[in-house]
Amino acid sequence: MKEFGLNDVVEMKKGHPCGANAWKIIRMGADVRIKCEGCGRSIMLPRQEFNKKMKKILVKADAE
Template identity: 50%
Template structure:
């Protein structure tokens, strides 16, 4: 999957705050995402994020 800065993604599991929507902040080998619910920022390798993102319909 290709990610662009500013894209909104939905994960399969919810974050601790209850939201499953994230915003892409930075791309590269590691991708930085920000929770739309609580504004927590997380760095995650691209291959792990690909597994956790819900497929678009």
């Protein structure tokens, strides 16, 4: 299982219609809210669905 955290930038299996495929995790819980790095649109996915659709972590946020 891929380990991801708040403020990580991830790549999803399908790109966003704006052309970007980098998403920043802005909220975590039972649902995960991600924000498109291209256009700024945000969507919320159930965690189970997010785990299936996430491809890889592009940028790991600094753990503080």
